Amino acid sequence: MDAQDSEDLKQSTADMTAFVQNLLQQMQSRFQTMSESIIMKIDEMGNRISELEQSINDLRSEMGIEGSSPSAPSMAKDDLS
Template identity: 65%
Template sequence: MSDSIITKIDDMGGRINELEQSINDLRAEMGVEGTPPPPSKSGDEPKAPADST
């Protein structure tokens, strides 16, 4: 039974890797590879550092 679970986890890991690669390929096609992700809607957006001048 544990071999079956390990096999399923390995399969899921492979599928996740393929999905990540597909997402990266799509982002590269759209030309947004170097842009940050959109801000989250949860309200914990990063604050810009204060100007030191």
């Protein structure tokens, strides 16, 4: 192996290292973007669930049903007739 081959090998290794580092940085950036998007959607879903719970509680209050727990016993179908 002569000096030129050794230099070519070092340059090739350096190029490959730079390529892999760049690729990993791009992947990290994409995963970060996806993570932020997922967290934002989860927060949005939580807000929607809270709004839905509040609407249900408001409706229950209007109907005169006490308690705000979603697990409170509901009226059976037989009670409606």
